[in-house]
Amino acid sequence: MLPNLLDDFGISLPVYLRKIDKKSHWNPENLTEEERVEKVANRVFNNNICSLWYIGTNEDFYGVVAAISASRNPRQQDIDFVYLTENDLDSCQIVKQQTREGKCLFVEKLHYNIQVDRQQARNLCRRLISINREPQRCKKKFTQDILEYQEQQGCKATDNNQGQCHCELLISKT
């Protein structure tokens, strides 16, 4: 069964998705509030340039899951992520830049890089923690279902992508 972002994750779209290594990185143990902010900033926004995906619809999410899974072995894994809103980014003066990423033709243009210095990373995490934003997990079963669905669409980010994908067919018809 394919997940629905509102029903299964409680996320109202649109949002930006930031993939994280493990959702427990959002909740390190035995730290003061400020130490937690510091540690989360270092784990979740660990580079000066960080990757974000814009998610406007459930279909966007499925394509992004396929794109992320393409750089994982095995492909079918939990995908942990935290979501950000436009307001979250604006409030920390974080500028995003569209940069194509991944092989899914449908979502490659939904990828953004953000340049985040350490202070901005701390400010962003402080904000998210203060409003109790919690990371989400697209569990392995959901990932499997999404990848099967994407494969049926002929998605270029999945293993079997020899023919034209759904997006290419749409483009060729217009």
Place this chain on the structure above:
Amino acid sequence: MMSNSLCSLDISTQKDIFSEPIKNLQASGVIVSRKRRYQLKADKNKKFIQKPSITEYSGLNYLGKEYYFAWAENFFFIEQYFAYSPEERVKNSGFFDRYVKTSDDVLFVLKCATYRDTREGFDGGVAILAECSEEILIEMFHRLRQLFIHSPEKAKIYENYWEILILAIACAKRLSEMQKFQLFQSLFVNNLGRAVKTSLIDGLRLLDFDPELIKICLERFLSPREQDDYIRAYAQEAIDDLS
């Protein structure tokens, strides 16, 4: 076939994959890693004349020249693996796993995977280790276990290493689900921190194994001895997933 020495590598068959490293390798006889973590000098006979300047790996046992050559070769190629883009890494993980021959190599993989500027290093580490042989993963796992038993404070410093290793074992292609389960079960020792416990819970949840046995294992995290509410909730969620 690869020789045991970095400087006499038969690289001619690897040109498509190693076009960049080849230039570095042959430029001057001095091999400098991308991040200058080790520097090797070789003379015209392609013998090392200087030990690596690496000091942080002083805990490794140098077992003589041959071992040392193999060590350097493996580290060199592991580093090249992480120099690829995340997608390219996955494509190549089935090739590069041959350079992860010992638990010291596994440690180096974990080190590279956790460098701050390694993009998607966590996934890259899992991808290559998931391809490794069962002996190496089991050996590394027991090193980890011993560290937690004898030097828990030291083990905690490297908790980001163990997160990758535990997930890699859960995903390992050459370990049976029974082996994975037994390994995870053996890690129920005192002094585990939150990071390792959550990794262990995730690892158990991902196994394709008897759910009832996994549940029994996970229920240990619900016992009164477990004082971390976060872990109790994390374990409960995993148990609910198995139901």
